[in-house]
Amino acid sequence: MEITLxxxxxxxxxxxxxxxxxVIISREGRDYRRKVGYVIIDSREGELPEPTxxxxxxxxxxxxxxxxxxxxxxxxxxxxxxxxxxxxFEDDEQIDDLRITRExxxxxxxxxxxxxxxxxxxxxxVADT
Numbered sequence: 001m002e003i004t005l006x007x008x009x010x011x012x013x014x015x016x017x018x019x020x021x022x023v024i025i026s027r028e029g030r031d032y033r034r035k036v037g038y039v040i041i042d043s044r045e046g047e048l049p050e051p052t053x054x055x056x057x058x059x060x061x062x063x064x065x066x067x068x069x070x071x072x073x074x075x076x077x078x079x080x081x082x083x084x085x086x087x088x089f090e091d092d093e094q095i096d097d098l099r100i101t102r103e104x105x106x107x108x109x110x111x112x113x114x115x116x117x118x119x120x121x122x123x124x125x126v127a128d129t
Contacts, residue, residue: 007109008078036082049087054117057097065109
């Protein structure tokens with residue numbers, strides 16, 4: 001499956017501390033989740049996806065919105081959370097192969113996501129000794 005998403009907010013702007021050690025997703029993070037949800041539904045011709053339960057390989061091409069220095073790994077949290085929230089998969093724990101590449105600057109920025117199921121890839125969490 002392929003999908004193009006808007007560029008996500010930085011992980012530094014995705015979370016908000018609200019006191020007493022509580023942390024929530026910020027308004028900007030919730031807005032991003034909503035936008036991704038619309039893109040997913042639109043890509044499925046108005047249908048909500050049935051979340052896959054298979055193991056996954058995900059490749060992300062990140063087209064930067066501008067020339068500022070950015071940590072590439074800051075793209076992942078908001079993006080994977082939004083894909084999960086949008087019904088693409090049950091839990092981002094299912095991702096066994098995750099790759100991200102920095103592409104050229106193309107305002108306003110975007111992410112090209114390539115996701116495929118890895119059949120019969122159920123791996124034990126702890127290796128037998």
